[in-house]
Amino acid sequence: MSKNSEKRKYRKYGTSGKQHFRVVSEVGVPHPYMVTEKHLEYNQDQMYLGKEQIEEMEKEHGNMCGFKCGMPWSEHKIALMVECTADIHTKTGKMNRELQTYLKSIKDKTEKNGYAGFAFLDKREIKRQSK
Ligand SMILES: [Zn+2]
Numbered sequence: 001m002s003k004n005s006e007k008r009k010y011r012k013y014g015t016s017g018k019q020h021f022r023v024v025s026e027v028g029v030p031h032p033y034m035v036t037e038k039h040l041e042y043n044q045d046q047m048y049l050g051k052e053q054i055e056e057m058e059k060e061h062g063n064m065c066g067f068k069c070g071m072p073w074s075e076h077k078i079a080l081m082v083e084c085t086a087d088i089h090t091k092t093g094k095m096n097r098e099l100q101t102y103l104k105s106i107k108d109k110t111e112k113n114g115y116a117g118f119a120f121l122d123k124r125e126i127k128r129q130s131k
Pocket of ligand 1: 031033034065067070
C-alpha cells in the first residue's frame, strides 16, 4: 500500500481535540501472524493464502504461527496504532482525558472495522532519544 492510501485509510479516525493523538497505522497483537515455509508447502494447490486456507491447515496440522506461540490464526488480532505527542497518562496514573475522549469517539468505528484495540506510539520519547 502506498503512503498516501495508508494516510487516507486512517484519516477517517480524525485527531483528538488538541491534536495530540491520531491513528497512524495498525499493528498485530500480541504479534503479527507469521507465515512460514510450512504454510507454502501445504498450500501448493491454491492460488491464495489467507484466512480460509490457514484455518483449513490448522484443522489438519495444528496451530502454525511461525512464532510458535501456540495460538490459532483467529487469535492474532489487529490493533490501531495511535501516535501520541502528549503524555498518555497523567501524573496520578490516569489516562490523559484528551486521549480518553478521542478513543471513546472512535471506538464504535474501530470495533466495526474489526480492530481488537489500540497500541500507542510515543512520539515524544522518540524525539528525546534522537537528540
Ligand atoms: Zn503467533
